[in-house]
Amino acid sequence: MARTDVQLMLDVKAGDEQSFELLLRKYRTPLVNFLYRMVRDLAVAEDLAQEVFLRVYRARKEYAPSAKFTTWMFRIATNLALNSVRDNRYRRMEISMDHAVDAGDDDHPVMEVSDRTPSVEQQLVARSRSELILRAIHALPEKQRAAVLLHKYQELDYDEIARILECSESALKSLLFRAYETLRLELAPLVNSVGVSSDAR
Amino acid sequence: MRAEGNEAQMSDPERTTNYCAAMEAKLVEYLDGRAKPIERRAIEEHLAGCSACRNRAEDFRAVLGALDDLPMISPSPAFDASLRARIAAEPARRGLWGWLPSPRLAFAVTALVAMSIWMASMPRITTNDPAMSGVAGEADFRMIRDLPVLENYEVLSTFDALSELPAPPTAAVPGEVTNETRE
Numbered sequence: 001m002a003r004t005d006v007q008l009m010l011d012v013k014a015g016d017e018q019s020f021e022l023l024l025r026k027y028r029t030p031l032v033n034f035l036y037r038m039v040r041d042l043a044v045a046e047d048l049a050q051e052v053f054l055r056v057y058r059a060r061k062e063y064a065p066s067a068k069f070t071t072w073m074f075r076i077a078t079n080l081a082l083n084s085v086r087d088n089r090y091r092r093m094e095i096s097m098d099h100a101v102d103a104g105d106d107d108h109p110v111m112e113v114s115d116r117t118p119s120v121e122q123q124l125v126a127r128s129r130s131e132l133i134l135r136a137i138h139a140l141p142e143k144q145r146a147a148v149l150l151h152k153y154q155e156l157d158y159d160e161i162a163r164i165l166e167c168s169e170s171a172l173k174s175l176l177f178r179a180y181e182t183l184r185l186e187l188a189p190l191v192n193s194v195g196v197s198s199d200a201r
Numbered sequence: 202m203r204a205e206g207n208e209a210q211m212s213d214p215e216r217t218t219n220y221c222a223a224m225e226a227k228l229v230e231y232l233d234g235r236a237k238p239i240e241r242r243a244i245e246e247h248l249a250g251c252s253a254c255r256n257r258a259e260d261f262r263a264v265l266g267a268l269d270d271l272p273m274i275s276p277s278p279a280f281d282a283s284l285r286a287r288i289a290a291e292p293a294r295r296g297l298w299g300w301l302p303s304p305r306l307a308f309a310v311t312a313l314v315a316m317s318i319w320m321a322s323m324p325r326i327t328t329n330d331p332a333m334s335g336v337a338g339e340a341d342f343r344m345i346r347d348l349p350v351l352e353n354y355e356v357l358s359t360f361d362a363l364s365e366l367p368a369p370p371t372a373a374v375p376g377e378v379t380n381e382t383r384e
Contacts, residue, residue: 023282031277033268035253046276050284133271153227158230170226177225183268184260191263 005069012060018059023069024053030154031077037149038081039088040138048084052077068160075164078146085142129190136186144179151176220247224254232261 003011003019005026011019031052036045055076098126145166150161162172184191225246230236231244248255 024284026281028276029273032280033273035382036274037271042274042277046280046283049276049285050280053284054287054291058291073238129267130271137268137271150263158235172255173226173229176229177305180229180261180264181257183264184257187264190267191260 006065009056009060009063009069011063011190012057013063020057026174027073028053031073034074034149034154035077035081037134037137037153038078038142038145039084040134044084048077048080051080067163070154070156071160071163073148074154074156076152078164081146082142104199132190133187139186140179140182144175144182147172147175148179148183221251221254224257227262228258232258232265257281 003022007022008019008023012023028049031049032045035048035052036042039045039048052073056073060119137148140148147161147165150156150164156164158169158172162169165172165175167175222245224244227236227240227244231241236244248258
């Protein structure tokens with residue numbers, strides 16, 4: 001009979017390195033995908049996923065099964081991802097402000113932080129279905145993005161997602177509703193419904 | 202029964218609008234198939250009579266379906282090896298201070314211990330020791346005696362601060378009756 005995640009973690013706590021290996025094999029792909037869809041940078045996503053496993057490993061001695069293992073692990077992952085997104089946004093803002101000083105100077109053209117005029121090649125890439133979906137997800141506010149990813153791709157229960165995002169279940173349902181409403185508009189070409197044009201827009 | 206409910210909803214626009222607002226908290230749960238049977242029935246009745254909510258529900262279903270098209274990516278081959286290297290580096294990094302919660306606390310504890318040892322090694326002068334207190338008293342006396350300012354009478358006589366001192370009480374004149382003598 002397969003051991004549950006909590007049992008595996010308790011075995012890790014007892015010094016069984018092999019159980020940690022099993023947890024790693026089970027969750028590395030979901031974690032990397034979740035983090036990649038949060039930060040949209042594969043190298044950063046892998047680094048953050050390793051950090052999640054490292055924190056789980058570090059905390060093994062103090063581990064107490066007060067919640068589901070996935071709740072605990074994705075809470076660590078979500079916090080790391082949100083911090084990374086916010087840090088990155090702050091860095092980009094700093095770059096943008098530094099270069100704004102040079103506006104109008106021919107020798108120092110203003111850096112294009114946001115992609116307002118994509119090249120033909122970029123337009124072709126953007127046309128692909130998965131790229132369009134990924135862009136739409138990434139355009140969501142951070143908390144809505146995390147809620148959708150945990151709901152749609154990890155298929156966690158509402159109470160688990162609410163715990164991870166530190167909000168009530170009813171707040172989570174509203175968050176999801178607003179996120180899917182935005183995606184409905186952003187993905188209108190894929191959704192192809194009469195309702196989008198007549199009701200929402 | 203359901204048909205009656207639909208008619209009631211359609212004949213009561215205010216009630217329908219209220220239910221549209223309530224869909225924000227119910228629609229995703231309904232589409233997930235996690236709504237309770239009684240809720241599900243109420244939502245289905247509302248959707249049958251409200252085209253805006255029905256379109257939204259269809260679109261949400263389509264969005265959820267479209268999200269399935271996002272391909273899964275695999276971690277790079279170096280992922281496991283890199284993680285193992287980071288884990289292997291853990292005990293060495295924590296080392297002797299591994300049991301302490303933070304390097305700051307480790308530094309604070311070290312500083313406290315060093316200060317305690319230094320203070321313990323300092324010689325102490327206690328006033329309870331009569332021999333030591335005699336030596337200290339003599340040293341104090343010598344210091345006061347040798348103060349150069351006391352040797353210079355002119356300095357003292359013109360020292361303004363002394364003139365501001367209150368006058369000393371006059372000595373009792375012999376024969377004068379005072380309270381003390383009266384008692």
